[in-house]
Amino acid sequence: MKVALLAVGNEVLTGKTVNTNASFLAKEIEDIGGKIVHQQVVLDELDAIAEGLKTAYEHADVVVTIGGLGPTVDDLTREGVAQYFNVPLIYDEEVYKGICSYFEKMKREIPLNNQRQAYKMDGSLILQNNNGTAPGLFYEADGKVVILLPGPPSELKSLYYESVQPYFLDQIKERKIKRSYRLCGIGESYAEEKIIHLYDKFPHLNIAPYCSIDYVDYIVSTVEEHEDELQRFEDVFKSILGEHIIGSIETEIDDEIVALLKEKSLTIATSESCSGGLLSSRLVNVSGASSVFLEGLVTYSYDSKMSRLNIDSKRLMAFGAVSEEIAHDMAKNLAEMTHADVSVGVTGIAGPNGGTELKPVGLVYIAINVKNKMFIDSYIFNGNREKIRQRTVAQTLYLLYKYIKAL
Amino acid sequence: MKVALLAVGNEVLTGKTVNTNASFLAKEIEDIGGKIVHQQVVLDELDAIAEGLKTAYEHADVVVTIGGLGPTVDDLTREGVAQYFNVPLIYDEEVYKGICSYFEKMKREIPLNNQRQAYKMDGSLILQNNNGTAPGLFYEADGKVVILLPGPPSELKSLYYESVQPYFLDQIKERKIKRSYRLCGIGESYAEEKIIHLYDKFPHLNIAPYCSIDYVDYIVSTVEEHEDELQRFEDVFKSILGEHIIGSIETEIDDEIVALLKEKSLTIATSESCSGGLLSSRLVNVSGASSVFLEGLVTYSYDSKMSRLNIDSKRLMAFGAVSEEIAHDMAKNLAEMTHADVSVGVTGIAGPNGGTELKPVGLVYIAINVKNKMFIDSYIFNGNREKIRQRTVAQTLYLLYKYIKAL
DSSP, X not given: OEEEXXXXXXXXXXXSSOOHHHHHHHHHHHHTTOEEEEEEEEOSSHHHHHHHHHHHHTTOSEEXXXXXXXXXXXXXXXXXXXXXXXXXXXXOHHHHHHHHHHHHHTTOOOOGGGGGGGEEETTOEEEOOSSSSOOEEXXXXXXXXXXXXXXXXXXXXXXIIIIIHHHHHHHOOSOEEEEEEEEOSSOHHXXXXXXXXXXXXSTTOEEEEEEOSSOEEEEEEEEGGGHHHHHHHHHHHHHHHGGGXXXXXXXXXXXXXXXXXXXXXXXXXXXXXXXXXXXXXXXXXXXXXXXXXXXXXXXXXXXXXXXXXXXXXXXXXXHOSSSHHHHHHHHHHHHHHHOOSEEEEEEEOOSSSOOOSSSOTTEEEEEEEETTEEEEEEEEOOSSHHHHHHHHHHHHHHHHHHHHHHO | OEEEEEEEOHHHHTTSSXXXXXXXXXXXXXXXXXXXXXXXXXXXXXXXXXXXXXXXXXXXXXXXXXXXXXXXXXXXXXXXXXXXXXXXXEEOHHHHHHHHHHHHHTTOOOOGGGGGGGEEETXXXXXXXXSSSOOEEEEEETTEEEEEEOSSHHHHHHHIIIIIHHHHHHHOSSOEEEEEEEEOSSOHHHHHHHHTTHHHXXXXXXXXXXXXXXXXXXXXEEEGGGHHHHHHHXXXXXXXXXXXXXXSTTOOHHHHHHHHHHHTTOOEEEEESTTXXXXXXXXXXXXXXXXXXXXXXXXXXXXXXXXHHOOOHHHHHHHOSSSHHHHHHHHHHHHHHHOOSEEEEEEEOOSSSOOOSSSOTTEEEEEXXXXXXXXEEEEEOOSSHHHHHHHXXXXXXXXXXXXXXXX
């Protein structure tokens, strides 16, 4: 089923608003087996909307419009669609009652101009909007289908799931299925290298990697008849990359770490230099972290390393703040001070200055003490100051996950 | 000057990639007085690109294409444009040399398929790409102009600024001017209420507010002939909202705070509970923060507040961790321990649990000790756990800016 998207409105056209509605709809519709073949953004003018529909129907049989259903005079999508199909707009008392009850629920007065939203193309179906005043509309004529959705993302999304997705699910015969895998502690190209041969081996699967600072995600989809192949792929994929898979794309590693700590009745404390509190902040952001997270120290200066973490000044001078030894001491002293089961010491050079040939910008030492067993790793991360700090935290979280899980 | 945008490629079409290139270009071109009249996304197929151009020229005289200039077989924008204008593609040795020297600079071998990128429409101009292999192209025929830009955002942006913006600046006769103001420590609706009467008073200005967690930005633009009006607006705007203006939209408050501390030769230390290290992390992210930032304590548990910050256990029990008194003690004790000129204590209830009628979720106390003068403010922030924590840090940064500046 070929689908085209038509966004209406100057805010998107002039770049004030990024067209995330279009990417949302495209992704959702493609995910269930529809095919997006064309996208447009047009001016909120009658002729532009009608022209846009004409162009869209040259590519697709179903057009989803985005926006232009509001109460103000520049909201013209209904009128533009009516003009294209040459069909009158009629007033729908039921819709108006729905709008009124929405305002009553919000305990607000009903503005007069909202009456405009009670008009629909003659013969169209109303798609109830529970999050706003503008209902969606569904209209079919001459073998062409148009679905009108409102622009505010929360309204568009809920209307899509409630009314539009069921329609597409009914119409699209070849149903898609998909699985996703979230990887940590491995770069995109390194992961890709390890599984590149699977692309040929599983010809009916669509294997798509997505990379962010924290994760490499693989989304793998196919049609229902190849579910066996998807299962076989999963087995091989897990045998190759299993140690890096933390769950599906819904999984957040911070949540997993806090959950593991709770499950194993362990406490944690952190000491950070270059990451400056980013690590503790990630753990504290998990609701309920208070039952496992004891404290965090951001010992950014030499002085604070000595006074707060009792780092030996001679060792600090001998090895330098960014060294395996000091990372070790940070984690070890912290464990002694706090009696935390898991303690972390992170020290590195985030740049842009402070690097030397021996210790370049991006060099980071991560020490993790788990029940008196010390693991120390070193890395050289690339990117600017912010990226190096984010990569440091991403890697530390992965190591925490791995070591705590192995307990 | 009417401009249309034409993005080419399945990644954008299927929603995998959000079309931020289009919003970037639209905003930039509108900012200097161009008018974006139509946007499209089409399949990476020859006919689709040629058809897309045809549609675009029904709306505009200048079309900017996005993407499809890469080395792989599905990169077909050059070919599609050549087909539309019925002009041959020719090989350009100079371009190929440029591509080769790019690979040499990166110390990488030259893949064979990059040779495709050395072709251009006969009669087109090359727009040099210093950040990647695909050059941009400029072609004019029959009164129609097409500008081809590569898809990777960093390449597109630098090519735009280097080669495309100068062209538009030359072509657009009615030049736009704009100024921006970045506000902190005030909500969007409150700011709007204070200046709502200015919209009518300055009819030739386009006054646009943009809101984020950290800032409320006002971007005000007009055409050159109304520069006087813009200046008068600025005077009135500053007299009303001056205390909240920290600079233009380029200004980052973290940078400003570190700069102020350096300028006044002051040091800073932070102690955080609910914000969990977010505050220290913001300061540490500023390059050169090491000369002013001493240390940060994330005293999340009762124990850590007592052991690390010497908070009196009786006071902790009497007032509770989230109280004016404990915020005060956190900042005061930290100043004594570290001798920092500026010290911060932040404590609050980020939720979703832990709130009571007297101390609801979102209640936050911020204590700032500046050279032995203590300022304590309390707030009730709304939103989920993450939002409350981000708003806490945004407000703390604003208070720091205000108090340090006033010194």
